[in-house]
Amino acid sequence: MPGMPSFRAFFLLLLEGAIAFPGAAATEPSLAPQIATVFPHGGRLGSSFEVAIGGANLDGASRLEFTSPGIESRIVSAGPRCITVQITIAPRAETGTYEFRLFTPSGTALGLFAVGALAEINEVEPNDRPGLAQTITYPVLINGTADAEDPDFFRFQASAGQTLAFDIAAARNGSPLDPVLALLDERGSQIAYCDDYYIEKDAHLEYTFPRGGTYFVRVNASFSRSVPGADYRLTVTDRAYPMYAIPAGAARGKTVEIAVRGANVAAIDRVWLDTDAAHAIVLSHSAGELKVSMEVPAELIPGRHRLHFAAGLQEAAQPLPFEVSDSPEITVADNAAQPVLLHPPVVVNSEIAARGDDYLHRVHTYEFDVPEGARYEFHALAWELGMRTDPVLTLYGSDGSKLAFEDDPAPNSFIHYASTHDPDLVYKFAKAGRYRIVVRDAMYRGGPGFIYRLTVRDIQPDYHVDVLRANVTAYVGRKTTLMAQVHRTGGVHVIEPFKNPDSEIENFRIHEIDGWQAPVIVWAEGVPPGVTSERVTAEPKNTTFKGNDGEDLFVDGTVVDVPLQVGPEAKPGTYKIHIRAESSFAGRTVEREGRVVRKNRTVKIAPELQDDFYLTIMKPPSVLVTAPERLALTKGEPGHLKLNLFYFEQGGPIVVEARTESPGLNMGRVNVPAGSEELEVPVTAAEGAQKSVNVVMIARDPASGRVLGESAPVTVQIGK
Numbered sequence: 001m002p003g004m005p006s007f008r009a010f011f012l013l014l015l016e017g018a019i020a021f022p023g024a025a026a027t028e029p030s031l032a033p034q035i036a037t038v039f040p041h042g043g044r045l046g047s048s049f050e051v052a053i054g055g056a057n058l059d060g061a062s063r064l065e066f067t068s069p070g071i072e073s074r075i076v077s078a079g080p081r082c083i084t085v086q087i088t089i090a091p092r093a094e095t096g097t098y099e100f101r102l103f104t105p106s107g108t109a110l111g112l113f114a115v116g117a118l119a120e121i122n123e124v125e126p127n128d129r130p131g132l133a134q135t136i137t138y139p140v141l142i143n144g145t146a147d148a149e150d151p152d153f154f155r156f157q158a159s160a161g162q163t164l165a166f167d168i169a170a171a172r173n174g175s176p177l178d179p180v181l182a183l184l185d186e187r188g189s190q191i192a193y194c195d196d197y198y199i200e201k202d203a204h205l206e207y208t209f210p211r212g213g214t215y216f217v218r219v220n221a222s223f224s225r226s227v228p229g230a231d232y233r234l235t236v237t238d239r240a241y242p243m244y245a246i247p248a249g250a251a252r253g254k255t256v257e258i259a260v261r262g263a264n265v266a267a268i269d270r271v272w273l274d275t276d277a278a279h280a281i282v283l284s285h286s287a288g289e290l291k292v293s294m295e296v297p298a299e300l301i302p303g304r305h306r307l308h309f310a311a312g313l314q315e316a317a318q319p320l321p322f323e324v325s326d327s328p329e330i331t332v333a334d335n336a337a338q339p340v341l342l343h344p345p346v347v348v349n350s351e352i353a354a355r356g357d358d359y360l361h362r363v364h365t366y367e368f369d370v371p372e373g374a375r376y377e378f379h380a381l382a383w384e385l386g387m388r389t390d391p392v393l394t395l396y397g398s399d400g401s402k403l404a405f406e407d408d409p410a411p412n413s414f415i416h417y418a419s420t421h422d423p424d425l426v427y428k429f430a431k432a433g434r435y436r437i438v439v440r441d442a443m444y445r446g447g448p449g450f451i452y453r454l455t456v457r458d459i460q461p462d463y464h465v466d467v468l469r470a471n472v473t474a475y476v477g478r479k480t481t482l483m484a485q486v487h488r489t490g491g492v493h494v495i496e497p498f499k500n501p502d503s504e505i506e507n508f509r510i511h512e513i514d515g516w517q518a519p520v521i522v523w524a525e526g527v528p529p530g531v532t533s534e535r536v537t538a539e540p541k542n543t544t545f546k547g548n549d550g551e552d553l554f555v556d557g558t559v560v561d562v563p564l565q566v567g568p569e570a571k572p573g574t575y576k577i578h579i580r581a582e583s584s585f586a587g588r589t590v591e592r593e594g595r596v597v598r599k600n601r602t603v604k605i606a607p608e609l610q611d612d613f614y615l616t617i618m619k620p621p622s623v624l625v626t627a628p629e630r631l632a633l634t635k636g637e638p639g640h641l642k643l644n645l646f647y648f649e650q651g652g653p654i655v656v657e658a659r660t661e662s663p664g665l666n667m668g669r670v671n672v673p674a675g676s677e678e679l680e681v682p683v684t685a686a687e688g689a690q691k692s693v694n695v696v697m698i699a700r701d702p703a704s705g706r707v708l709g710e711s712a713p714v715t716v717q718i719g720k
Contacts, residue, residue, distance in 0.1 A: 491515015
């Protein structure tokens with residue numbers, strides 16, 4: 001929507017704890033580990049290799065735990081800003097993207113890791129122009145890094161009439177790279193281009209080459225949206241590359257016919273669910289579509305699953321998400337006669353076609369009958385499945401009048417709080433009759449991948465709890481808080497747009513008409529000895545926060561801070577705890593367990609892992625010394641190293657100096673007055689100094705000489 005910042009950027013910062021929330025008091029700095037880069041961000045079945053994980057507070061890393069039983073790991077080395085891990089992937093592991101958790105003495109951190117079936121190589125620099133392009137053969141997956149000033153070129157041969165798929169996974173794996181793909185002919189002229197294809201902003205191209213010859217594929221960052229070391233995984237293949245399955249899910253215990261779309265899918269001869277839960281029968285195939293029939297096992301757990309494909313012995317590059325439900329499901333073709341009559345409860349699977357330039361007709365209309373007083377939910381799922389659709393729902397009465405509308409459940413809340421782009425509209429019908437629900441994309445787009453799953457069902461007021469981080473690090477003798485968000489479901493609410501008189505930016509208010517109108521008690525359960533948890537009350541009122549113009553903006557739910565007091569006797573370590581909630585309303589008492597919100601909601605997480613929250617207790621240093629990762633210096637010219645200090649223990653003046661000396665490099669010794677938070681250390685380099693030196697800065701008590709804290713290594717790069 002106009003005037004809105006990028007959801008993904010804010011949401012990732014939220015989950016990493018990098019955003020200061022409106023109204024929140026200043027907090028102590030976190031020493032929890034942070035993962036910034038992973039290279040490579042995945043690997044091939046049956047391979048063993050080293051992975052470099054970059055970030056902050058990584059020293060002392062002890063292990064990684066993967067949600068795939070087919071991935072084993074061993075820490076090879078660990079420093080404050082980088083660790084090296086030996087990864088081994090079993091030959092029969094299930095392909096797909098998995099979550100891993102890194103454990104260090106100062107906390108845990110989550111990351112993503114992909115398991116693929118194609119041969120993999122790493123990019124080789126220099127390859128920043130066509131003349132230096134790296135030659136590749138396909139099918140292949142290329143692991144590389146890129147930013148605005150470091151494009152990567154790859155040279156390949158293509159035959160006349162040959163179709164290749166080019167898919168880059170970066171943001172989907174948690175990389176800070178916003179990638180762009182371009183194809184160039186042998187003269188360097190651009191013949192195809194893609195910036196944002198997926199909702200996460202990754203790029204995808206399928207191209208049929210009219211002539212045989214030499215071509216290039218280029219990878220670079222979009223509008224400088226990257227950081228040094230930002231990684232990607234680029235797939236280049238002439239084999240089957242399935243992109244979408246319609247329907248994108250099915251009811252368990254039922255047989256469903258599935259159309260699979262993508263590049264070169266005619267060669268697919270095997271389709272299966274998860275590791276071996278079910279196998280499909282191939283009904284027909286063409287170059288762009290495969291049709292299969294599959295019986296979904298009745299014993300499957302409802303939720304996210306994976307659909308896998310293979311042609312002969314070669315498994316396709318990626319599986320597709322597939323939802324399993326307990327509801328009756330139907331598939332409706334885009335060209336079906338409208339309106340389509342529904343019989344709730346039902347899940348509707350469909351895809352909005354392009355329909356040429358007639359974009360106003362890129363809508364799907366459904367009718368349904370309701371009794372007087374019925375309360376129905378209309379939930380369109382697309383964004384959380386990784387589909388391209390940004391669904392919008394509009395409800396009409398039997399006389400054609402507009403009754404309700406929803407785009408995003410809380411259009412402004414994702415600036416600071418967890419939210420979704422998938423609408424969840426609830427309406428209570430005062431009169432019996434036949435009504436209509438209309439589904440479209442927010443920008444009236446259509447075409448391949450504009451798929452949605454629309455659930456229509458009766459619903460009663462209820463609630464659930466989201467935990468806004470997967471881990472927290474607390475300090476001995478101090479208080480910390482866990483942030484939770486109580487969502488009231490099954491209630492009718494109205495989203496009201498408004499503008500400030502001196503602004504053209506459209507903002508939104510949320511008015512809850514009814515629903516679970518009772519307080520919800522939230523607390524932490526299973527805390528270790530020495531830690532106490534207070535119970536807090538989430539009132540039935542949407543949390544507000546201030547926008548850029550001072551206006552009140554609304555969260556979809558109530559945000560609460562659950563306090564934890566860590567006593568001096570608490571034992572340092574990492575503990576698995578859970579967030580619990582309880583509330584009574586309309587004669588019902590409901591208990592809920594908090595669900596930890598993930599960065600990438602499309603990744604399959606086993607139900608038993610979705611509620612795990614990790615609390616790490618540690619004793620912090622007396623003084624936290626924060627230094628930049630690098631310092632550039634010229635021989636013979638004065639320089640300064642800027643440091644920040646935070647005092648966990650109040651005391652007198654301190655001395656800051658380098659831990660060790662290096663020939664030719666003179667790091668000054670600074671006497672710091674009590675309480676000073678910033679300082680500059682004078683630095684000079686003389687002849688004989690090395691080109692690159694790692695320096696650790698320490699803070700000492702000048703009286704006793706005791707080390708009070710130290711920085712992560714600073715790489716001093718010395719030029720002439």
